Amino acid sequence: MKKVKMTLKGYLVTGLLIWVPVAVTLWVLHLIVGTLDQTLNLLPREWRPDRLLGFPVPGLGVLLSLAILLVTGMLTANVLGQRLLRFWEALLSRTPVVKSIYSSVKQVSDTLLSDSGQAFRQALLVQFPHQGAWTVAFQTGRPSPGVAALMDGREYISVYVPTTPNPTSGYFIMVPIEDTRELDMSVDEALKYVISMGVVAPSEKAR
Structure with a gap:
């Protein structure tokens, strides 16, 4: 009887190991799609899918968001678009409160998303939150x-x-700098290590 219970427990754990990553992945995708679908509110009410078709179409917001990003990138690639962009940024930089938020977010996004940006240059080990406790960090x-x-x-x-x-x-x-240790792993591997709470450990050596 004990052997049967252990076998059933093993089946249950195996099922969880298969379905938990699938469920979390689907939940994250649903959250992203649901958030991007809010961009449909930018359309006139008469043009929205629920009015035209009589029912909502999940995922159209993703396509609309991609289209907005693509068109914005194409418009700012020419001289006129650059002038409009500078005018827009100058307007935001003169608006109280908004200028502080916008300038900070822009600097971070430029660093993270630009081809030459190096937001995370190196994976490190540092002592945090106190001496003797080590954690993964990024320079x-x-x-x-x-x-x-x-x-x-x-x-x-x-x-x-x-x-x-x-x-x-x-x-x-x-x-x-002498209190840090460089890790022989890529930034992506270190992020995966952090996200998995140390479960998924890449083959690396502290140096």
Whole structure:
């Protein structure tokens, strides 16, 4: 009887291992598609699928979002588009409150999305949140001269410490470079390591 129970438990665990990744993937896709479908609200009410067809069509918002991005990129690729873009950015940069948010987000997005951007330059090990506790972090740059002048004279680097399993939130800290350890793994491998909470460990060596 005990053997039967263990076998059933094994079947249950195996089923979970198969369906949990599928369910989470579908949930994330549903969340993304549902969010992008909100762009359909930009259309006149008479042009929306639920009015034209009598029922909503999931996924059309994704196509509309891609079309908006494509058209925007094509328009800003010429001289006139560049002038309109500069005018728009100048307008936002003069708007109170908005300018602070927009300029910060733009700098981050330019770094993350541009071909030459190196937002995460190197996967590191740092001691966080206290001495003796090590975690995976990513080098993002170096402190500005004004900030570095207020430090103790040692060489510091700026790092981002992601949370797990959601690496889009985390902590920005500046640590002495001698207190870090470079990891012999790519940024993608390190992110996968963080997201999996250390379960999916790539073959790497701290150096």
